[in-house]
Amino acid sequence: MTLKPLEIYKLLPKKNCKECGDPTCLTFAMKLSGGKAKPEACPYLDENAKTILGASTRPPVRKIRIGVGERAITIGEELVQFRHEKSFFHEPGIFIAVNDTMTAEAIQERVIFVRDGILTRVGTDLRLSGIGIRSLAGSPEPFARAVGAVESVADLPEVLMAGDPAVMEAGLFVCGNYRPLIHAASPSQYREMCRLAKKYGCPLALKADTLDSLAELSGHCTAEGVENLVLDLSSPSLHAMLNASTAVRQHAISRTTPALGYPVCIDTSRGGHADASLITGVTKFGSVLVCDDLPEASRKAVLVLRQNIYTDPQKPIQITPGLYRVGTPGRDAPVLLTVNFSLTFFTLQGYLEASRVPCFMLIVDTEGLSVLTAVASGKLHEALVRDAIAKYGLAGEVSHRTLIIPGYAAPLSGRIEEAIGWKVLVGPRDAADIAEFLEKEWKT
Amino acid sequence: MGLSTLSEWTGRIGELVIGASHAEGGTRSHVVRIGGERDLPYIGTHPSGHKPLVAYELADDPSLWPAAATRYIGDWVHDTADWAAYAEKEYTPDLIRLHLTSTRHRGFSDTSRIGTTIESVLQATRLPLIVEGSDDPAMDSAVYQKIGEAAEGERILLGTAEAGRYRSVAAAAMAYGHSVIAQSPIDINLAKQLNILLRETGLPSDRIAIDPYTGALGYGFEYSYSVMERIRYSALKGDTDLAMPMISSATDSLTVKEVREAQGSEAEKTAVAWELYSMLPATIAGASIVCVRHPLSIAGLKSAIDSLWNGENVEGV
Numbered sequence: 001m002t003l004k005p006l007e008i009y010k011l012l013p014k015k016n017c018k019e020c021g022d023p024t025c026l027t028f029a030m031k032l033s034g035g036k037a038k039p040e041a042c043p044y045l046d047e048n049a050k051t052i053l054g055a056s057t058r059p060p061v062r063k064i065r066i067g068v069g070e071r072a073i074t075i076g077e078e079l080v081q082f083r084h085e086k087s088f089f090h091e092p093g094i095f096i097a098v099n100d101t102m103t104a105e106a107i108q109e110r111v112i113f114v115r116d117g118i119l120t121r122v123g124t125d126l127r128l129s130g131i132g133i134r135s136l137a138g139s140p141e142p143f144a145r146a147v148g149a150v151e152s153v154a155d156l157p158e159v160l161m162a163g164d165p166a167v168m169e170a171g172l173f174v175c176g177n178y179r180p181l182i183h184a185a186s187p188s189q190y191r192e193m194c195r196l197a198k199k200y201g202c203p204l205a206l207k208a209d210t211l212d213s214l215a216e217l218s219g220h221c222t223a224e225g226v227e228n229l230v231l232d233l234s235s236p237s238l239h240a241m242l243n244a245s246t247a248v249r250q251h252a253i254s255r256t257t258p259a260l261g262y263p264v265c266i267d268t269s270r271g272g273h274a275d276a277s278l279i280t281g282v283t284k285f286g287s288v289l290v291c292d293d294l295p296e297a298s299r300k301a302v303l304v305l306r307q308n309i310y311t312d313p314q315k316p317i318q319i320t321p322g323l324y325r326v327g328t329p330g331r332d333a334p335v336l337l338t339v340n341f342s343l344t345f346f347t348l349q350g351y352l353e354a355s356r357v358p359c360f361m362l363i364v365d366t367e368g369l370s371v372l373t374a375v376a377s378g379k380l381h382e383a384l385v386r387d388a389i390a391k392y393g394l395a396g397e398v399s400h401r402t403l404i405i406p407g408y409a410a411p412l413s414g415r416i417e418e419a420i421g422w423k424v425l426v427g428p429r430d431a432a433d434i435a436e437f438l439e440k441e442w443k444t
Numbered sequence: 445m446g447l448s449t450l451s452e453w454t455g456r457i458g459e460l461v462i463g464a465s466h467a468e469g470g471t472r473s474h475v476v477r478i479g480g481e482r483d484l485p486y487i488g489t490h491p492s493g494h495k496p497l498v499a500y501e502l503a504d505d506p507s508l509w510p511a512a513a514t515r516y517i518g519d520w521v522h523d524t525a526d527w528a529a530y531a532e533k534e535y536t537p538d539l540i541r542l543h544l545t546s547t548r549h550r551g552f553s554d555t556s557r558i559g560t561t562i563e564s565v566l567q568a569t570r571l572p573l574i575v576e577g578s579d580d581p582a583m584d585s586a587v588y589q590k591i592g593e594a595a596e597g598e599r600i601l602l603g604t605a606e607a608g609r610y611r612s613v614a615a616a617a618m619a620y621g622h623s624v625i626a627q628s629p630i631d632i633n634l635a636k637q638l639n640i641l642l643r644e645t646g647l648p649s650d651r652i653a654i655d656p657y658t659g660a661l662g663y664g665f666e667y668s669y670s671v672m673e674r675i676r677y678s679a680l681k682g683d684t685d686l687a688m689p690m691i692s693s694a695t696d697s698l699t700v701k702e703v704r705e706a707q708g709s710e711a712e713k714t715a716v717a718w719e720l721y722s723m724l725p726a727t728i729a730g731a732s733i734v735c736v737r738h739p740l741s742i743a744g745l746k747s748a749i750d751s752l753w754n755g756e757n758v759e760g761v
């Protein structure tokens with residue numbers, strides 16, 4: 001709930017003294033509202049204004065970074081309960097766990113899998129995010145060795161999972177400078193864990209039996225000076241987990257309980273339902289998801305689910321308009337028109353590849369709308385097609401003058417034909433029928 | 445403090461019954477109820493309403509069914525009734541959803557065959573039935589009339605009504621005491637409009653299930669997921685035109701590129717993963733019935749739903 005500029009203005013001293021760096025209190029209020037200034041810049045705020053502004057200009061779910069370098073991830077900073085209200089912003093990190101009873105070789109094998117595995121979908125590379133390292137042996141040396149084995153092969157974000165501060169410290173000694181998530185502080189040892197979090201500048205996960213004790217614990221930790229917190233809501237019961245994560249998000253977004261305004265961590269190995277807890281975590285507000293080894297099929301499915309849920313509902317994934325080739329098309333190869341919604345592009349491209357007919361794809365800019373949506377909203381029209389043909393030099397690429405348009409664009413066929421002066425062939429509606437269509441209908 | 449979820453809903457999802465027991469004039473030994481919720485899915489110490497259910501989908505003409513589904517079942521697919529009985533015994537779904545794919549052939553006219561198929565399936569299984577008829581306005585009237593009649597007294601869920609063709613389905617449902625699936629293309633306003641149209645034919649609200657259409661995971665699933673959340677949200681806020689339980693099917697999951705291209709046993713696993721990773725989220729978004737085509741998807745989904753519903757921790761998935 002961000003305050004409007006005028007609501008903020010009412011809380012300011014109205015001295016217009018410019019000490020905040022702004023010409024007037026009102027312009028300062030506008031900056032605050034847009035998140036472009038910090039309340040502390042005004043030296044004359046009273047206590048009441050400080051509390052209100054401090055709380056309302058901070059994102060309701062705190063932003064946290066885990067790891068360093070290229071693969072570092074950002075979580076939190078979420079603003080809504082449902083993705084359709086705006087969007088979910090920072091997708092959850094999916095961490096594959098190793099433990100300190102495994103051999104160094106076994107650990108490295110898993111780490112390399114996470115480091116190198118890529119699933120490319122609709123033009124985007126999807127990857128697992130990092131490594132969880134569990135202390136099972138219960139003593140510092142094996143833990144430090146396991147962390148060392150991970151570090152020896154990859155610079156990935158890490159979650160260090162040990163309840164004993166002495167064990168944790170041994171792990172941090174190895175990788176503490178790379179901003180791992182410390183997992184986890186509990187009511188009995190949070191002071192020591194806070195000390196470690198401060199010493200190494202790391203985010204800290206918190207664990208407690210109920211949401212109330214979790215809120216209390218987060219209060220204690222901020223009082224100790226640790227503000228980058230993550231709330232662990234793992235539970236053998238999916239019901240408990242989903243209810244807790246929903247409650248945390250509701251209390252955070254509504255700012256009812258700022259002590260719960262932190263990202264959520266879930267260890268999916270806690271019940272008998274690894275896949276189901278991953279699914280629940282991805283859909284319902286998990287930000288750090290730790291799982292034991294993940295079978296290939298589950299890995300693909302969870303990466304795609306995460307991509308789906310974290311796609312901005314207002315801004316579909318797009319590809320750059322242009323002339324694309326499937327195979328090595330000759331001058332007599334067919335040209336197919338389509339839109340720059342990546343789902344449309346990649347679906348069509350898949351079927352074209354399967355048809356084994358080399359061809360050109362002419363991609364026009366419909367701002368990421370699908371064929372039918374673009375036709376319905378007028379974003380696909382003859383001038384767009386004409387300009388694209390000129391811009392990408394299509395006439396120089398092929399010897400014929402025929403353009404195949406999507407079946408759903410049939411109502412535009414006459415107008416396109418007129419505008420471009422080419423023959424227009426209306427293709428099938430469903431891309432699955434494209435091979436059959438090309439075989440029967442394509443003659444230059 | 446007792447921190448828990450914040451619920452300030454005023455609406456309630458309507459209840460829908462599928463199947464009729466002997467006492468009610470049917471032959472089902474198992475009758476199911478869906479809907480009734482007063483909060484978001486699975487939320488509350490004891491969630492309100494009824495637990496989401498899993499339907500297993502099969503087809504009277506298996507040649508028009510995805511290979512990934514029929515391959516696993518094997519020879520049972522050649523007799524629809526045997527297929528249903530076998531699936532009930534081996535995989536224990538909550539419902540059977542029979543697709544009359546035979547009606548999809550050009551020039552189909554053998555409606556009496558449909559009647560026989562439905563009767564034999566009703567004899568072979570005690571589970572409540574969902575039946576999907578034709579999708580061609582030219583034959584809808586004859587087909588739905590036949591389905592309605594053959595299943596009279598069994599209170600089946602009859603699909604599918606769409607904005608352009610809903611009268612035959614609604615008429616058959618009313619004449620023979622069945623309920624209707626109302627499908628709209630991933631659009632909350634169209635879903636609402638269709639419910640109103642159906643009610644105007646005389647079909648009561650408690651005999652409508654909304655199908656907001658489900659895009660496959662990776663192929664538009666996000667739109668379906670959000671439209672289900674929006675429908676549920678609007679209903680809980682008090683919009684009674686959207687307060688019907690929802691049904692979602694992983695229709696295209698077994699033909700997506702990822703499943704088609706997976707090799708050997710990986711194909712099986714990918715098919716099951718794709719169904720689980722779309723249908724469990726569908727229940728989380730608000731679907732009361734989720735439908736799958738791979739038999740191995742059923743157990744995993746059911747045990748995950750149990751754990752989401754009441755925290756039972758059954759080893760499974």
Ligand code: B12
Nearest residue numbers: 316338344369370371372373376377405406427430431630
């Ligand atoms: C998701 C969606 C949206 C999303 C947009 C997503 C996007 N990136 O386009 C949002 C919510 C933004 C949206 C908005 C609108 N939408 Co809309 N939307 C849909 C929905 C549900 C799915 C579209 C989709 O993603 N399809 C998947 C892609 C891959 O399909 P495709 O691009 O058509 O590609 C396929 C084929 O065309 C073919 N193909 C593609 N290229 C080529 C090329 C050749 C040569 C060939 C042969 C084949 C081929 O292959 C693909 C696979 O088969 C459809 C309903 C439906 N189920 O179809 C409605 C739908 C398209 N929308 C519709 C409408 C009216 C609109 C709006 C105008 C109004 C509204 N209802 O809000 C706005 C316009 C947007 C704007 N900015 O002005 C209508 C269109 C009606 C009509 N028949 O003209 C539909 C059909 C829903 C309905 N009301 O019935 N929409």
Ligand code: SF4
Nearest residue numbers: 016017018020025042
């Ligand atoms: S420093 Fe404070 S009082 Fe002075 S102009 Fe800025 S907002 Fe106003």
